[in-house]
Amino acid sequence: MEYTNATGHIYDIQGYAVHDGPGIRTTVYTKGCPLRCLWCHSPESQRHEFELGCLPIKCLGTDVCEDACINACPVGAITKKAPERALGRDDMIQKVAIDREKCTGCLKCTEVCLPKSLYAAGWDTTVDEVFARVIKDRGFFQNGGGITISGGEAMAQFDFTFNLAKKLKDSGIHICLDTTGFAPEELFGRILPYIDLFLYDIKHMDSQMHKNLTGVGNELILSNARFLAERGGALQIRVPVIPKLTDKQSNLLATAEFCASLGDAVKLVQLLPYHKTGRMKYERIGWTYKLTNVEPPDDEFMQKTLELFQGAGLNCQLY
Ligand code: SF4
Ligand code: SF4
Structure with a gap:
């Protein structure tokens, strides 16, 4: 059939x-x-x-990713947060913040975020x-x-x-x-x-x-x-x-x-x-x-x- x-x-x-x-x-x-x-x-x-989903706990920090998500965003909706201590380590990292007013939902950032801290919901x-x-x-x-x-x-x-x-x-x-x-x-x-x-x-x-x-x-x-x-x-x-x-x-x-x-x-x-x-x-x-x-x-x-x-x-x- x-x-x-x-x-x-x-x-x-x-x-x-x-x-x-x-x-x-x-x-x-x-x-x-x-x-x-x-x-x-x-x-x-x-x-x-599909919405842009964000799981900050998975973010490795912008240094490790060489600003991949920031550079991928065509409208400048991703910025660095203040430095914070990395989970279980002594070094400091900078995770990212999403400006939801600016975000157009293009999902380009999800294509470069390897740990899936930024992900497409669907x-x-x-x-x-x-x-x-x-x-x-x-x-x-x-x-x-x-x-x-x-x-x-x-x-x-x-x-x-x-x-x-x-x-x-x-x-x-x-x-x-x-x-x-x-x-x-x-x-x-x-x-x-x-x-x-x-x-x-x-x-x-x-x-x-x-x-x-x-x-x-x-x-x-x-x-x-x-x-x-x-x-x-x-x-x-x-x-x-x-x-x-x-x-x-x-x-x-x-x-x-x-x-x-x-x-x-x-x-x-x-x-x-x-x-x-x-x-x-x-x-x-x-x-x-x-x-x-x-x-x-x-x-x-x-x-x-x-x-x-x-x-x-x-x-x-x-x-
Ligand atoms: S959101 Fe993803 S690509 Fe951006 S810094 Fe965090 S882990 Fe790296
Ligand atoms: S979904 Fe598109 S516009 Fe929104 S933060 Fe990611 S790359 Fe930028």
Whole structure:
């Protein structure tokens, strides 16, 4: 059978993933998303373009590299920082600073930075390349495991995601699609036969609040969930629990009622307590993290929320 050699933008492939669907999985992370969730823990996934990432700990210092990155930058966006002691040594080195206002994202500096202190967050690839990479993990797909196509929003690169899912399905691999649900219904209809389980976020039941928190209303997301449920799709719904933003009882109750209304299509609801682990990623690509005043919910609140969802007749667990 022939497949188009569709190209995609991705930013990571991770093996041994145990939180992206059942069993042990390999997850392909696509780049580009129509939502801008305030709590997003993968900011590098949001834009379709590749960002310049910076990991200062890997920088060898400009003397060692003979100013390679500084000379490579066509707009003078890279400068030397004040001298500092090299990690584990006695000598002093000068690492570099990026002026994000000047940076045009050309990524020329990443081509000369050998230790990858400066790196491109993402790369172009094809369905065939990703397939060749992930199929090597097949022996580890135990306990119902397989491949998860995640993002970003994988449906935003439909040709790539569709052809990858099709190719994997024809190879007998279990496929999860991790989606925001924000894509045309027609595309969900086309990909449905190739997806074993949709990992599907319900972020807020009030559309205006949803827009405030993510940049888009929730109408399309809710109607697509219903569309998939009515056509035999299997859903694992994920609900972020974020103090002051999504944790009102009225919202949690409405979310539980909506999930229950989808009937047997909902195999599991996972409650995702807010955490701060994505904050460092914002610094690496020069962005500002906005939820600095939000703390994770406590265990007692999460337990009560779990009971609320279980009380609606749902198979529910804490993430
Ligand atoms: S950023 Fe890379 S090329 Fe520039 S000084 Fe540091 S290690 Fe060398
Ligand atoms: S990505 Fe930015 S810092 Fe790097 S060379 Fe291009 S303009 Fe300069």
